[in-house]
Amino acid sequence: MSTVATETAEPTGHKPRGRGITSLEILCGVLLLAIVFQGQIASLLTDERIRTASTVFISVCIQAMPFLVLGVLISGAIAAFVSPERLRKLLPGNQALAVPVAGLAGVALPGCECSAVPVSGRLMQQGVRPAVALTFLLAAPAVNPIVLGSTAVAFQGEPLMVVARFVGSLATALVMGWLWVRIGKTEWIAERALRRYERPAGTSRWGVFAETARHDLVEAGGFLVIGGIIAAVLKVTASDFFSSLSGQIVLGVLVMAVAAVVMALCSEADALVAASMSALPLLPRLVFLVVGPAVDVKLIALQAGTFGRKFVVRFAPLTFLVAILCGVGAFLLVFGEVR
Structure with a gap:
């Protein structure tokens, strides 16, 4: 769910600023070049590994695109027609009871982990308790229908x-929310994240819907392409490495947890990458899917900028540990055995 800033009119006598080239136009240009030079590109695909990688990349993008489009349409509708104030009114006054409500709200309010950070900060600015806003922060990018x-x-x-991903990710969000109720302190959160927020005016709801959907499609589409490229590269280059972890469950879980933090994939694309690691058992791959939307390098940077360093040095390591434990627990609960 993205926040669309309201553009203010230019003062009289000033020339309007140029719109510039957007990432969508760059993507269209790249696709046009690919069509024009498709013969030359095809001649390069003589190596078996390159052909395999291109096949994986194309199949990843084609299979995920319908879900991506549906997701950005829902995201635009949420940004335009569902205000955080309305969500705050729906929450119980008791923090412990509000935490699971916020977790389940993530099912209905899709968005990537990057957009969940400013939304959670805005919820805090509108009076939502930090434990509740942080539960939403972890749940929204991981348990929504698109992911x-x-x-x-x-x-x-x-x-x-x-099922296992839903259980593990929701459990991570709820456990972290309840832990914050017990041990979290307001002084750990930067004052700027708690300052009262006033929603900008001057843009129609349909304008917000269209701009949010366009913005999210470009942004999430970029992450989808990156995820497809990583899946293709891993398929042809890292098969031997992941095969060496096939019989080492504990090491595989730890390696995949760290990989989720470092690779920093968008939650709409990480399952495609995990599925490409077919040499690994399912348990490490599930941990990869649970950890990634909860804590990675880009999220750590975003959280530090939004909530402050004192917050992130406490929240990120604890979330990493909780996500691993919840991922393993969810796998054992759903599958009943390690495999």
């Missing part, structure tokens, strides 16, 4: 992976 749908596409032969 679960892309997981179902990626793991078509293992439908229980969708």
Whole structure:
């Protein structure tokens, strides 16, 4: 769910600023060049590994695109027609009870982990308790229908992976919310994150819807392409490495947890990458899917900028540990055995 800033009119006598070239136009230009020079590109695909990588990349993008489009449409509708004030009114006054409500709200309010950070900060500015806003921060990018749908596409032969991901990710959000109720302190959060927020005016709801959907499609589409490229590269280059972890469950879990933090994939695309690591057992791959939307390098940077350094040095390591434990616990609960 993205926040669309209201553009103010230029003062009289000033020339309007140029719109500039957007990432969408760059993407269209790249696609046009690919069409014009498709013969030359095809001649390069003589190596078996390159052909395999290109096939994986194309299939990843084609399978995920319908879910991505649906997601950005829902995201635009939420940004335009569902205000955080309305969400705040729906929350129980008791923090411990409000935490699971915020976690389940993530199912209905899709968005990537990057957009969840400013939304959670805005909720705090509008009076929502930090524990509740942080629960939403962790739940929204991990348990919404778009992410679960892309997981179902990626793991078509293992439908229980969708259930396990939902359980593990929701458990991570709830545990962290309840832990913040018990041990969290307001002084750990930067004052700027708690300052009262006033929603900008002057843009129609349909204008907000269109701009949010366009922005999210470009942004999430970029992450989808990156995820497809990583999946293709891993398929042809890292098979031997992941095969060496096939019989080492504990090491595989730790390696995949760290990989989720470092690779910093968008939650709409991470299942496609995890599915490409077919040499690994399912448990490490599930941990990868649970940890990634909860804590990674880009999220740590965003959280530090929004909530402050004192917050992130406490929140990120604890979230990492909780996500690993919840991922393993969810796998054992859903599958009943390690595999």
